[in-house]
Amino acid sequence: MSALPQTARAITYREALRQGLRSVLLNDPDVFLIGEDIGKYGGCFAVTKGLLEEFGEARIRDAPLSESAFVGAGIGAALAGMRPVVEIMTVNFSLLALDQILNTAATLSHMSGGQCPVPLIIRMATGAGRQVAAQHSHSLEGWYSHIPGLRIVTPATIDDAAGMLRAALEFRDPVIIFEHMNLYNVQGELSVDAASINIERAAIRRAGQDISLITYGASLYKCLTAAEQLSAQGIEAEVIDLRVLRPLDEKTFIQSVRRTRRALIVDEGWRSVGLAAEVGMRIMEQAFYDLDAPVERVCGVEVPVPYAKHMEEAALPRVEQIVTLAASMVKHVG
Amino acid sequence: MSALPQTARAITYREALRQGLRSVLLNDPDVFLIGEDIGKYGGCFAVTKGLLEEFGEARIRDAPLSESAFVGAGIGAALAGMRPVVEIMTVNFSLLALDQILNTAATLSHMSGGQCPVPLIIRMATGAGRQVAAQHSHSLEGWYSHIPGLRIVTPATIDDAAGMLRAALEFRDPVIIFEHMNLYNVQGELSVDAASINIERAAIRRAGQDISLITYGASLYKCLTAAEQLSAQGIEAEVIDLRVLRPLDEKTFIQSVRRTRRALIVDEGWRSVGLAAEVGMRIMEQAFYDLDAPVERVCGVEVPVPYAKHMEEAALPRVEQIVTLAASMVKHVG
Amino acid sequence: MTLLPTREHALHLLSEMLRIRCFEDRCAELYSAGKIRGFLHLYNGEEGVAVGVMQALRPEDDIAGTYREHGHAIARGIPMRSLMAELYGKLEGCCRGRGGSMHIFDRERRFFGGNAIVGGGLPLAVGLGLGERLMGRDAIAACFFGEGAVAEGEFHESMNLASLWHLPVLFICENNQYAMGTAWSRSEAETDLIAKLCGYHMRAESVDGMDVLAVEDRARELAEYVRHQRMPAFLEARTYRFRAHSMYDPQLYRSKAEVEDWENKGPLIGLTQRLKAENLMAEEDFIRLQRMANEEVDDAVSFAEQGSLERVEELTRFTYAEQTA
Amino acid sequence: MTLLPTREHALHLLSEMLRIRCFEDRCAELYSAGKIRGFLHLYNGEEGVAVGVMQALRPEDDIAGTYREHGHAIARGIPMRSLMAELYGKLEGCCRGRGGSMHIFDRERRFFGGNAIVGGGLPLAVGLGLGERLMGRDAIAACFFGEGAVAEGEFHESMNLASLWHLPVLFICENNQYAMGTAWSRSEAETDLIAKLCGYHMRAESVDGMDVLAVEDRARELAEYVRHQRMPAFLEARTYRFRAHSMYDPQLYRSKAEVEDWENKGPLIGLTQRLKAENLMAEEDFIRLQRMANEEVDDAVSFAEQGSLERVEELTRFTYAEQTA
Numbered sequence A, B: 001m002s003a004l005p006q007t008a009r010a011i012t013y014r015e016a017l018r019q020g021l022r023s024v025l026l027n028d029p030d031v032f033l034i035g036e037d038i039g040k041y042g043g044c045f046a047v048t049k050g051l052l053e054e055f056g057e058a059r060i061r062d063a064p065l066s067e068s069a070f071v072g073a074g075i076g077a078a079l080a081g082m083r084p085v086v087e088i089m090t091v092n093f094s095l096l097a098l099d100q101i102l103n104t105a106a107t108l109s110h111m112s113g114g115q116c117p118v119p120l121i122i123r124m125a126t127g128a129g130r131q132v133a134a135q136h137s138h139s140l141e142g143w144y145s146h147i148p149g150l151r152i153v154t155p156a157t158i159d160d161a162a163g164m165l166r167a168a169l170e171f172r173d174p175v176i177i178f179e180h181m182n183l184y185n186v187q188g189e190l191s192v193d194a195a196s197i198n199i200e201r202a203a204i205r206r207a208g209q210d211i212s213l214i215t216y217g218a219s220l221y222k223c224l225t226a227a228e229q230l231s232a233q234g235i236e237a238e239v240i241d242l243r244v245l246r247p248l249d250e251k252t253f254i255q256s257v258r259r260t261r262r263a264l265i266v267d268e269g270w271r272s273v274g275l276a277a278e279v280g281m282r283i284m285e286q287a288f289y290d291l292d293a294p295v296e297r298v299c300g301v302e303v304p305v306p307y308a309k310h311m312e313e314a315a316l317p318r319v320e321q322i323v324t325l326a327a328s329m330v331k332h333v334g
Numbered sequence C, D: 001m002t003l004l005p006t007r008e009h010a011l012h013l014l015s016e017m018l019r020i021r022c023f024e025d026r027c028a029e030l031y032s033a034g035k036i037r038g039f040l041h042l043y044n045g046e047e048g049v050a051v052g053v054m055q056a057l058r059p060e061d062d063i064a065g066t067y068r069e070h071g072h073a074i075a076r077g078i079p080m081r082s083l084m085a086e087l088y089g090k091l092e093g094c095c096r097g098r099g100g101s102m103h104i105f106d107r108e109r110r111f112f113g114g115n116a117i118v119g120g121g122l123p124l125a126v127g128l129g130l131g132e133r134l135m136g137r138d139a140i141a142a143c144f145f146g147e148g149a150v151a152e153g154e155f156h157e158s159m160n161l162a163s164l165w166h167l168p169v170l171f172i173c174e175n176n177q178y179a180m181g182t183a184w185s186r187s188e189a190e191t192d193l194i195a196k197l198c199g200y201h202m203r204a205e206s207v208d209g210m211d212v213l214a215v216e217d218r219a220r221e222l223a224e225y226v227r228h229q230r231m232p233a234f235l236e237a238r239t240y241r242f243r244a245h246s247m248y249d250p251q252l253y254r255s256k257a258e259v260e261d262w263e264n265k266g267p268l269i270g271l272t273q274r275l276k277a278e279n280l281m282a283e284e285d286f287i288r289l290q291r292m293a294n295e296e297v298d299d300a301v302s303f304a305e306q307g308s309l310e311r312v313e314e315l316t317r318f319t320y321a322e323q324t325a
């Protein structure tokens, strides 16, 4: 995580998320929160800590363990005119609510001929790296981005953590915000006014001309570190943080690849039929003749994430893998 | 559906599935069926009709509407030593059981260090084309094939409908069999001994040297029809039926593409982050230098499938689209 | 036996039920004629439930129905034209032809579907109730669902949440005794539905769903309770569907005699007989109402026939909301 | 008050509980020392439930636990060595280090997890019961779960299915009154769990989970019922967890006094006092048992310390079964 600047006024990603929540709660009386243990307990990852005391039980609603019902409750409340922000502890548990998310939230606007958009925000933790094993370590945000009607965002930076929620509320669509578990403790400076954060564009986090490293979420930091190491070898990588997985901002990465002529995609999700395949395929479709080498991907290995540390590490994208593959791609062809 | 031969001894896809079920019920006393309305009602698509009368209530178990519990019941019974075959009426309802499918069935074998494989078969209907609208028309088989630990198969032919179940029972893994709703009434001859059907290899359904059309499920017939039309234009398309979406048999299509140097993927599932992206990306990774043109895809449009016939048609891959795109790809380069 | 209301109201109830019956019978014909496609689930026999309950609701209340929701939609006042046009897949349909029979929406009338996932409307209705509560309005949410949904996990979660959070939701279980071909007793270990409800600390009662007056009576009382106590309530309406589950159902699971038995207890027959017995209605009144209903359906059909088709260029429109917040 | 069993059996129960307590306390230390990682949920205070219930089960019976399952695993007879090695992530662990604390499996002892999805083990246990029934064996399935799972849809579906299908499943709800920070009364509209069960037509009762003898007594009776009647039964064990939910929990939701109160009612204290009062045990017996437990844990720790690591080349192994059918 060293790539993120540590400054005197640094706050954690967790605090940035909390500031984002506080500010929308303060600004919009229709915003309220639902989730398991977000109130009295303070949030399973402590993101919502203190909000119950500040905003009260009506707006910070602890829910019983019933993911399907309380996501559905969010959908209904959104239809009634409120702006619910629902927390599901981790993406693994969201499978219990998938019927409501896919069959209802994502579908109602179109199916009703535009009458019933569902302005619902869902936040969930995702990702591995804390040895919490198979049933708590999935990275399904890429998988979710298959679903039309949803907007999928993956804040990786402190600014995005603070500002994406407000930006999401500008839409009247269901938006899912995926927070990588490994980022909560990351520190950084809140550098911009949250008002300028959008959820429509990817961001170039590092400029370079030799290869495009395309990524999102916690893998951004692995790519930035890899880019530093590549730079030491004389290879300048451009690092693109997709930020929004659906609708995908292909313009930013296609333009980058047209310049660099090589792309490596880094995605913690399982490799097959994942987000990396989509990014690669878009490049195939739109920049094939610009490529000097086939697009490659470094992804999560296709196994349920194991507990043991060395095995978990082996299952996730590693900096050294990125560096080696990127270097070989640049050197391979002219 | 004209591409499938109609003969005197023709049976329907539905009958072929039923024969497959009967034969495993007859051969293996541990096989039993669970599902909603598979018994008294005769199956919502009439696949299981008559089985209750023949095999009795203990082996043909009508389940109440509780997808999660009865899929879980299948998992547990499999662990106890039985060979359950669970029917979920359509893939849309399977979302209610996704926790059991992903967090348990797909995960147990690896997570338990190999102690607890889950030899469970799940059958479900998939696909659009019958104007049953958004909540009954999803094609999520490609999406499911993201999940390690599952085997995903998509019988498209009469032979596969009859034989894939037996082949699936040869594995001790969870296997999901996706039956496209539009195929149930298709007729054809049962041409081979079901014993020779495997669920490991893709099949070349039509040989050709100018372009590879890569597809599966009901779209196979669209591709075969398109191939005939292309042939009239002097273009010989090879048509590949993937048959198994996970683990993907890439060898067959990579070899084909190496020969034809062009590939068009046809997939009724939504385009982004779907199976077609994976196939395209594999070609990128393994046959990039053999390609004369970028791989293209014809997929389901990214909307909940609408009810009105003309709109539904517009949302699904069409023969004319395949023909036009394939022809332009062949003419464009080379 | 519930007291008879004024003649005017009684005729209104009868007329509403007749309108639904006529609409449904016509739908069956139109389906055979290939004008309507997809899955079609008709409400014949259950008209007393939708009509009875709807009397207790106000325009500001929210409604969630099932895929067997033509009756709810008509009783709620959605114009037959917009409904029929929807079944025809026409642009003039309430959902511009995107929804079809199982997905009727009318935001203006606060009719939030039409849901083809059994049990899927329950969490949504809980949310509508929550929304109303948080918005500080005194509207309530009414949720119709079949008894088949009771076995689903979403039922359980929704009952608990509505009760725990004191939400103004009126749950109406249309217990027509079959879920497709599965008899109630073959899907539930405990077949006394009201006994089941004791797990949720919620006011609950049963009513004869074939008696529209009884349904109205209980719905009014429960709706008032929900509205004023801001607590959910549960009404089981015992009813029966006269037709097949959908247009594909050979009905192997029940006997003709059983169906006929129930037909004789039908909601239209019951009310008609009572009104005639009490001299509140003559045969010509009935004929007039039936004719009016038929004419309304005729009009809806010709409206639908003349309707236009959405342009296919609009296919992806509304996948995302057109307006931002 | 339940009658005391033989001295030998009483000491066995005490010893089993002590083994669990020692193991859990050591786990807490090892977690602080960084030897164990991930989420760790300890069973302190609830030992009477696992130990009491396990007396009623036979080697051929199936078991499904939760992520707080060290106690179940130890009481079932899974060697501490293989358990501790698993917590260390070592190849010698029961799952070769792939599972960790929340995912303990031991097929030989028919211990089917370890499940980190709240409620996730319930459908699985229903299936184990179904499997036993269909295989024609007289084994039963025992399913442990926390009271937090009761609000989940999977609970409802599983209760209904087990009862409807007459499956031999013994459900044991470990009601320790909190699901993470959520008190039972804040998650359930109806807080009488046995009343809730009336919706499933299933034999159900509550027991003081702090009294291992009472738990054993009720579990034996219900297990016999399940085994011979081929019907499910439900046991609520009222208990309390002494430690935080997991290693990350500041316990803002309950007072120190409440915890202390319950500690004084602990299952170890209770049994120890009774045995001493009845002169069935002397202080040195207790000390001996404790020493033995400690030694067993010491041994398990050194076994785990000396364990090896799975080769990373084996990462994808077991994603699919190695043997075909």
Ligand SMILES: Cc1ncc(C[n+]2csc(CCOP(=O)(O)OP(=O)(O)O)c2C)c(N)n1
Pocket: B036, B065, B089, B093, B096, C068, C116, C117, C118, C119, C145, C146, C147, C148, C149, C174, C176, C178, C179, C180, C245
């Ligand atoms: C979750 C889910 N599972 C299965 C189905 C298929 N299905 C459609 S209607 C139906 C029966 C529902 O019965 P009930 O709830 O009693 O309503 P009714 O049709 O009797 O009005 C079934 C099983 C579905 N639509 N949704």
Ligand SMILES: Cc1ncc(C[n+]2csc(CCOP(=O)(O)OP(=O)(O)O)c2C)c(N)n1
Pocket: A036, A065, A089, A093, A096, D068, D116, D117, D118, D119, D145, D146, D147, D148, D149, D174, D176, D178, D179, D180, D245
């Ligand atoms: C479906 C699901 N939702 C949320 C969680 C997060 N979670 C883990 S344990 C827990 C509390 C469960 O409480 P209970 O069932 O009472 O068991 P206890 O921890 O008290 O033993 C929660 C909410 C989860 N693991 N699974």
Ligand SMILES: [Mg+2]
Pocket: C146, C147, C148, C174, C175, C176, C177, C178, C179, C180
């Ligand atoms: Mg019904």
Ligand SMILES: [Mg+2]
Pocket: D146, D147, D148, D174, D175, D176, D177, D178, D179, D180
């Ligand atoms: Mg608890």
